[in-house]
Amino acid sequence: MVSRVRDFFESIGNGVLGILAEIALVAFFILSGFVVCIIWWGIFK
Amino acid sequence: MILRPTREDYKIIGYYLGKIVIGIGILMMIPFTLALVYSEYRPAADFLLSISAVLLAGACLSAICYTKKDLATMHAMSVAALSWIVAMFVSAIPLYLSGHYGSYLDACFEAMSGYATTGLTLANNLDHMANSYNFWRHLTMFIGGQGIVVIALTFLFRGTAGAFRMYVGEARDEKILPNVIETSRFIWLVSIVFLIIGSAALSASAIIGGLKPAKAIFDSVCIFMAAWDTGGFTPQSQNILFYHNFPFEIITMAIMLLGSINFALHYAVWTGNRREIYKNIEIITLFFTMAVTLSITAWGFIGNVVYPAAIPYFRKIFYHLISGHTGTGYSTIYPRQFVNEWGPLAMLGITIAMAIGGSVCSTTGAIKVLRIGVIYKALRQDVKKLLLPDSSVLVQKVHHIKDMILEDKHVRMATLILLSYLNLYIFGTIAGMLCGYPLASSLFESVSAAANVGLSCGITLPSMPSALKIVYIIQMWAGRLEFIAIFALGGMIIASLKGRE
Numbered sequence: 191m192v193s194r195v196r197d198f199f200e201s202i203g204n205g206v207l208g209i210l211a212e213i214a215l216v217a218f219f220i221l222s223g224f225v226v227c228i229i230w231w232g233i234f235k
Numbered sequence: 236m237i238l239r240p241t242r243e244d245y246k247i248i249g250y251y252l253g254k255i256v257i258g259i260g261i262l263m264m265i266p267f268t269l270a271l272v273y274s275e276y277r278p279a280a281d282f283l284l285s286i287s288a289v290l291l292a293g294a295c296l297s298a299i300c301y302t303k304k305d306l307a308t309m310h311a312m313s314v315a316a317l318s319w320i321v322a323m324f325v326s327a328i329p330l331y332l333s334g335h336y337g338s339y340l341d342a343c344f345e346a347m348s349g350y351a352t353t354g355l356t357l358a359n360n361l362d363h364m365a366n367s368y369n370f371w372r373h374l375t376m377f378i379g380g381q382g383i384v385v386i387a388l389t390f391l392f393r394g395t396a397g398a399f400r401m402y403v404g405e406a407r408d409e410k411i412l413p414n415v416i417e418t419s420r421f422i423w424l425v426s427i428v429f430l431i432i433g434s435a436a437l438s439a440s441a442i443i444g445g446l447k448p449a450k451a452i453f454d455s456v457c458i459f460m461a462a463w464d465t466g467g468f469t470p471q472s473q474n475i476l477f478y479h480n481f482p483f484e485i486i487t488m489a490i491m492l493l494g495s496i497n498f499a500l501h502y503a504v505w506t507g508n509r510r511e512i513y514k515n516i517e518i519i520t521l522f523f524t525m526a527v528t529l530s531i532t533a534w535g536f537i538g539n540v541v542y543p544a545a546i547p548y549f550r551k552i553f554y555h556l557i558s559g560h561t562g563t564g565y566s567t568i569y570p571r572q573f574v575n576e577w578g579p580l581a582m583l584g585i586t587i588a589m590a591i592g593g594s595v596c597s598t599t600g601a602i603k604v605l606r607i608g609v610i611y612k613a614l615r616q617d618v619k620k621l622l623l624p625d626s627s628v629l630v631q632k633v634h635h636i637k638d639m640i641l642e643d644k645h646v647r648m649a650t651l652i653l654l655s656y657l658n659l660y661i662f663g664t665i666a667g668m669l670c671g672y673p674l675a676s677s678l679f680e681s682v683s684a685a686a687n688v689g690l691s692c693g694i695t696l697p698s699m700p701s702a703l704k705i706v707y708i709i710q711m712w713a714g715r716l717e718f719i720a721i722f723a724l725g726g727m728i729i730a731s732l733k734g735r736e
Contacts, residue, residue: 204505204506204507207507208507209505216492219522220488223553224549226529227545227548227552227553228549231542232545234536234538
């Protein structure tokens with residue numbers, strides 16, 4: 191019973207951290223795009 | 236020798252198609268309920284009529300073709316291919332009854348655009364469409380993004396071997412969990428969790444931006460469904476431009492990117508394997524293809540002062556690149572601005588991004604970054620072979636959830652799908668040019684339809700030729716199913732005509 195409760199909370203924790211990791215990934219993509227756009231705009235405006 | 240399908244074969248296909256039609260009838264009850272909530276009585280009557288007709292048709296088909304036999308590969312592929320056509324015809328009924336479409340063909344175009352998660356629209360006077368009709372448009376997109384068969388697997392079918400064959404026929408060749416029903420339910424779990432998070436973030440942003448709470452929540456749910464499923468419908472004719480809201484645009488960018496991630500990767504990350512994010516070939520390829528296509532698009536803006544400040548430059552160029560690359564089709568400019576302000580090179584950058592698309596086993600269309608990654612690795616392996624001594628043995632690995640050795644069958648499959656997509660893009664481009672549109676615009680719109688993107692440069696209008704509407708419907712259908720199920724259906728039709736008893 192204790193191990194089942196522990197597994198449940200572990201899977202919830204993994205899920206939450208997984209969502210945060212995915213949000214961090216898309217934030218990285220958007221920030222990279224922002225930096226590339228700023229560079230292109232800065233050079234060739 | 237090809238064997239002609241028997242009466243039993245047709246019955247199996249008919250029985251499962253009937254079940255899918257019933258499923259669509261049941262789903263129509265959601266906008267019907269919404270129509271009652273919003274006191275939209277005429278749309279409610281339209282939905283009631285549609286539900287009755289669709290449920291009756293589905294029940295008759297299932298009863299006439301009743302069988303206990305499981306689906307063989309041929310049946311499963313045919314059901315997967317035909318279910319999208321049948322879904323288009325039945326889902327177009329309430330749209331046609333709404334009076335916002337010039338013809339039943341236009342309503343069918345809209346339904347296929349929704350199911351295929353394309354986002355091209357032929358709706359007239361969209362800004363005054365009743366909420367229930369508008370919600371139905373977005374719901375078709377959510378259903379199509381999840382997969383019509385995935386929905387049927389989740390709610391209507393048992394987890395048989397035939398069910399898995401049907402799942403594969405719907406362009407989802409990765410079984411995330413051992414049981415295909417469990418896989419379908421996991422896809423729903425991810426989608427529902429992000430639906431709650433994404434809709435809340437969009438609503439907050441819209442309310443802060445000045446929208447009334449009721450409209451903000453309705454629009455946010457609709458926009459989440461279309462962005463997550465990389466569709467592209469919006470409740471307003473001005474698309475995302477309507478909101479004039481920078482945080483709203485950032486959130487939709489994030490949702491579009493999340494929607495373009497492979498569900499197998501979601502599963503790996505959600506079950507503790509978070510390092511997969513930066514090791515996965517799809518994510519790495521997506522990053523590089525985005526960098527290349529962004530550079531091509533930005534190159535097209537050299538000397539072009541249409542966006543004189545850095546922030547509008549980012550908001551317009553990068554937004555459309557993400558929108559195109561993920562196959563969503565959300566836009567913050569008017570369609571004709573692509574032609575009149577962006578120019579051919581910038582349009583080419585977006586066109587290439589649209590043609591590549593997102594991840595396999597996601598809601599995106601197009602060639603997909605995994606296949607681009609596999610072909611690139613195969614090319615690199617061949618070049619290395621040329622440079623190494625003849626006696627050397629070269630093993631090329633690909634990391635996608637787990638390490639895999641790159642084999643000829645992977646490369647052959649990736650190349651076959653790539654060539655099929657290129658043919659489909661060319662087919663639509665020629666059709667557009669035959670209808671009198673210029674090359675750049677025809678290519679842009681054709682790739683947008685076939686790759687299930689939905690960005691338009693102004694060709695897709697209710698006034699465009701009917702033949703071109705049919706071509707785009709075929710492109711959206713074939714592009715969404717990734718050909719294999721359609722080739723199988725074609726084979727079955729040929730067997731029906733020319734096969735031996």
